[in-house]
Amino acid sequence: METFSGPKLLQQAEKILLHPIHPHLISCCPTMDLIALVTDEENLDVYRINGQRAFGLKRKSSDTTVDSICWEYNGQAIAVAWSDGYTDILSAETGKVIHKDIVPPNIGAGAPRISRIGWGLNFIDVEAVKRRTGSRKQKFAAPDTTTKVDFTSATTEEWDAFKDDTSLEDFLQRQPDLQTLDIAPDLPDQLAMMDVETLLPKLPAIPMPPVTPFMRMQPQTDPGAFGSQAQVDSLLHSHHLKDHNAVDMFIRCTDKGTVHPSIYDSLETVNVRLPQAMSLKNSRPLAHTSHPYSPSHALLMEVESASTKLAFVPLTLRFIPSAGIYLHLISSKTAQLQNLLLYVQQCLQRIRTFWKHAQDLPNKFMRNISETLEEKGQGGLVDNLYQLACTGFCTSVLREWLVDELAEAGHKRWDHTVSSSYTTLLQLLHENLLPAVDRCSIVISRLRSLAQYHDQCWIFSAPVTDFTALLTILQNIRLLGHTTLLYAGDEKRQFASFSKWLRYEIDFEATEPGSQSREEMEGKDPGVDIGMVLGYVQYGLTNSDLAPYLAADSQLPSEQRVAPPASYDETRKAIDLLKEGASYKEEALSLEHVFLHLNAGCTKLFHQISQWQEGNINMSSGLVLAEGSTPDVVDMRMVFEPAQTDYISTYIALVPPTEISKVTMHRLTHTPTIGAIHKDLEAYAVTTIHFAPAIVLDVKFADDKSLLVLLETPDPSNSKESMHSLVSLPYTPSPSSSPQISQPATMQHPIPYVPISPTSHASLALPSGVPLPPSARQTLACPPTSEVLKKYTKHVFEGRFAPLRLVVNGRKGRRVVLVLGSDRKHYRVLDLDFKGKKEGDEGDGGVERREEEESSSSDDDDMDVDVEMLGA
Numbered sequence: 001m002e003t004f005s006g007p008k009l010l011q012q013a014e015k016i017l018l019h020p021i022h023p024h025l026i027s028c029c030p031t032m033d034l035i036a037l038v039t040d041e042e043n044l045d046v047y048r049i050n051g052q053r054a055f056g057l058k059r060k061s062s063d064t065t066v067d068s069i070c071w072e073y074n075g076q077a078i079a080v081a082w083s084d085g086y087t088d089i090l091s092a093e094t095g096k097v098i099h100k101d102i103v104p105p106n107i108g109a110g111a112p113r114i115s116r117i118g119w120g121l122n123f124i125d126v127e128a129v130k131r132r133t134g135s136r137k138q139k140f141a142a143p144d145t146t147t148k149v150d151f152t153s154a155t156t157e158e159w160d161a162f163k164d165d166t167s168l169e170d171f172l173q174r175q176p177d178l179q180t181l182d183i184a185p186d187l188p189d190q191l192a193m194m195d196v197e198t199l200l201p202k203l204p205a206i207p208m209p210p211v212t213p214f215m216r217m218q219p220q221t222d223p224g225a226f227g228s229q230a231q232v233d234s235l236l237h238s239h240h241l242k243d244h245n246a247v248d249m250f251i252r253c254t255d256k257g258t259v260h261p262s263i264y265d266s267l268e269t270v271n272v273r274l275p276q277a278m279s280l281k282n283s284r285p286l287a288h289t290s291h292p293y294s295p296s297h298a299l300l301m302e303v304e305s306a307s308t309k310l311a312f313v314p315l316t317l318r319f320i321p322s323a324g325i326y327l328h329l330i331s332s333k334t335a336q337l338q339n340l341l342l343y344v345q346q347c348l349q350r351i352r353t354f355w356k357h358a359q360d361l362p363n364k365f366m367r368n369i370s371e372t373l374e375e376k377g378q379g380g381l382v383d384n385l386y387q388l389a390c391t392g393f394c395t396s397v398l399r400e401w402l403v404d405e406l407a408e409a410g411h412k413r414w415d416h417t418v419s420s421s422y423t424t425l426l427q428l429l430h431e432n433l434l435p436a437v438d439r440c441s442i443v444i445s446r447l448r449s450l451a452q453y454h455d456q457c458w459i460f461s462a463p464v465t466d467f468t469a470l471l472t473i474l475q476n477i478r479l480l481g482h483t484t485l486l487y488a489g490d491e492k493r494q495f496a497s498f499s500k501w502l503r504y505e506i507d508f509e510a511t512e513p514g515s516q517s518r519e520e521m522e523g524k525d526p527g528v529d530i531g532m533v534l535g536y537v538q539y540g541l542t543n544s545d546l547a548p549y550l551a552a553d554s555q556l557p558s559e560q561r562v563a564p565p566a567s568y569d570e571t572r573k574a575i576d577l578l579k580e581g582a583s584y585k586e587e588a589l590s591l592e593h594v595f596l597h598l599n600a601g602c603t604k605l606f607h608q609i610s611q612w613q614e615g616n617i618n619m620s621s622g623l624v625l626a627e628g629s630t631p632d633v634v635d636m637r638m639v640f641e642p643a644q645t646d647y648i649s650t651y652i653a654l655v656p657p658t659e660i661s662k663v664t665m666h667r668l669t670h671t672p673t674i675g676a677i678h679k680d681l682e683a684y685a686v687t688t689i690h691f692a693p694a695i696v697l698d699v700k701f702a703d704d705k706s707l708l709v710l711l712e713t714p715d716p717s718n719s720k721e722s723m724h725s726l727v728s729l730p731y732t733p734s735p736s737s738s739p740q741i742s743q744p745a746t747m748q749h750p751i752p753y754v755p756i757s758p759t760s761h762a763s764l765a766l767p768s769g770v771p772l773p774p775s776a777r778q779t780l781a782c783p784p785t786s787e788v789l790k791k792y793t794k795h796v797f798e799g800r801f802a803p804l805r806l807v808v809n810g811r812k813g814r815r816v817v818l819v820l821g822s823d824r825k826h827y828r829v830l831d832l833d834f835k836g837k838k839e840g841d842e843g844d845g846g847v848e849r850r851e852e853e854e855s856s857s858s859d860d861d862d863m864d865v866d867v868e869m870l871g872a
Contacts, residue, residue, distance in 0.1 A: 034046050348595060
């Protein structure tokens with residue numbers, strides 16, 4: 001097969017998989033060298049760029065498939081949407097599931113499927129970030145001109161006219177240096193944002209459940225979301241909570257046309273859809289994009305009315321600029337409170353698990369001897385053990401059980417199981433549960449202070465007394481936790497004495513009567529506190545004091561389960577009555593039952609925030625882009641162009657399904673906050689690039705300047721052969737460009753756009769709008785033989801590799817493009833930012849390939865450097 005010549009990009013990696021990949025389920029991490037993909041086995045696999053598997057997520061069940069995947073904007077997590085509507089979120093640093101089975105939105109009959117996930121960052125104070133970004137150039141100076149300033153001058157007014165080299169990517173990196181970015185709030189806001197929790201020790205990881213002999217026959221136990229310290233830190237002590245000027249938006253779009261934005265990681269469901277007045281038969285989101293400077297997210301949707309249309313639909317999150325800096329405080333604290341509730345819930349589950357584990361094995365040992373004693377009419381085991389401890393008299397049945405059944409091995413198992421379980425139980429109470437309850441109190445107190453400071457019609461619509469009720473419940477949990485801690489410590493000490501005494505009795509009864517060994521043991525002090533032994537035999541052995549506190553909510557009577565939460569005084573009274581042996585309120589002492597009241601109260605609090613968010617979200621308009629069948633190749637990007645400081649431009653590239661040799665570019669220039677599309681749309685232009693006879697396989701936006709186009713060009717000398725090339729076109733216009741419509745035109749630098757008259761915008765609006773006619777569109781002819789296309793060709797593939805799809809990710813200085821082969825098993829990773837040197841140049845005299853050098857012909861062998869990493 002012929003090898004086609006042409007420019008080459010640096011190949012960083014190449015891999016061939018065992019199973020085919022779903023082309024629409026492959027994505028690159030924006031900040032780390034990780035590649036996430038889903039094979040036809042419906043398993044998520046994440047590989048490092050060298051081909052080594054990093055982590056993954058197995059298929060949930062045989063009847064579920066993966067519908068969508070999406071990386072977090074900073075690459076710290078990846079979301080996986082399943083066909084049953086549930087979503088899992090994995091940490092990119094640990095590979096563990098940090099949010100499992102996020103409940104699907106409730107939108108009526110039928111389970112919705114998540115067809116698209118969007119995950120982006122939105123700044124609260126955009127102007128503060130804009131002042132920190134930009135190159136070190138004088139304001140209002142001409143482009144590409146650098147002015148020097150004498151910083152030793154008498155005045156400092158000129159100093160403020162300069163910016164440093166901080167860029168938007170510095171805010172979006174995985175671990176942004178917030179001190180270097182220097183966007184801390186003013187002193188009053190700093191006082192409001194002060195967090196005492198930073199002075200508290202970190203919460204530890206929750207221990208794994210105890211190991212039992214039956215675990216070999218069961219599936220591996222899930223350690224939960226807090227199984228390691230890294231998981232605890234990422235959920236409860238994450239650095240993103242310190243970024244006071246940004247909110248992390250997580251948006252799920254369903255196949256039923258609903259959109260569900262939430263502030264990550266609060267994950268409270270908000271349902272938004274196009275107005276019912278549009279009378280649309282169906283709508284389906286296809287793509288999502290956003291920009292940190294704009295509270296309006298852009299959606300590309302397929303809508304059905306009288307015909308199928310492709311529309312641009314803005315999703316405006318008005319609550320971001322309306323709440324100001326307090327939005328971050330509320331979002332971060334509610335998200336932290338949700339995670340703390342999960343942490344407390346898992347602590348209580350583990351406490352009950354270890355306590356039950358401490359009871360199961362002794363009950364198994366005691367069950368047989370109790371039945372034997374009952375059959376022979378010799379009383380119960382407690383009576384016999386009590387008699388043995390007080391008088392030293394041991395019946396034959398009890399002696400046989402101690403020597404033959406329990407023996408030394410059984411005692412070791414008993415001692416190890418109970419001792420280790422009580423130790424872990426005390427650790428969970430003292431180091432995990434109680435500190436987490438204290439943190440919950442701090443968070444709710446912060447939210448209560450905000451509710452007291454603002455009007456009642458603000459974010460929190462409920463009275464302040466609701467927060468006070470939650471603090472009372474936390475006070476009850478803290479009291480019950482301390483009481484349980486005291487009882488558990490007493491029982492552990494009592495059991496230590498009992499275990500030592502029991503081992504002495506086993507060894508003593510194993511000796512023969514009248515033997516020297518027995519005489520020696522009779523004269524030897526066993527070294528145990530008989531009082532503690534008798535106390536444990538009477539209470540802890542069969543009737544533990546922990547039982548009322550660790551009782552499951554399901555074990556309570558139905559009338560107690562629906563009772564209102566007890567007050568602090570009622571809880572103290574119930575504890576005192578239990579000590580005295582009188583009747584008491586069982587529901588007041590159950591930790592799990594009291595926690596359910598706390599969880600229900602916090603859920604109402606989260607629902608208030610969701611209602612406020614839903615009331616400040618707008619998705620009521622749209623702009624028709626095309627009509628007919630939905631294209632398979634689409635991509636969109638929102639760009640901030642410094643030449644238009646008051647506007648944002650959204651670019652949409654698509655390949656019409658009936659004209660696969662064309663790329664249609666839609667450019668919409670609009671205000672950062674979009675209310676009604678026909679009012680806030682400043683300019684709209686459409687440009688069609690015709691690559692015939694080449695076929696467009698895929699298009700992707702590489703960054704804010706370059707559009708990558710994957711072309712398949714037939715070989716004129718051999719009809720069975722085709723050449724595949726990767727073309728990088730500049731798509732953002734320069735400030736001075738003002739092209740006129742010409743049919744057809746030649747390819748310019750960059751792609752020209754001719755806006756239509758603003759009076760025509762209303763005719764394009766949903767639901768009755770029609771697409772822009774061909775006469776109002778700019779058409780560019782760019783055949784494969786043109787010098788313009790050769791000028792922008794970045795890579796030519798050899799004949800043996802037939803590409804199918806592109807995946808672009810990364811930021812300035814580390815951008816890569818992943819090219820998936822037509823067999824859906826083979827992919828390559830090419831470096832878009834590698835700068836080679838001219839052949840013959842050595843040392844410091846080498847000249848890097850810059851933009852002006854790339855304008856030369858791709859046939860110049862001196863400029864094209866084919867570099868491959870051996871062993872990648």
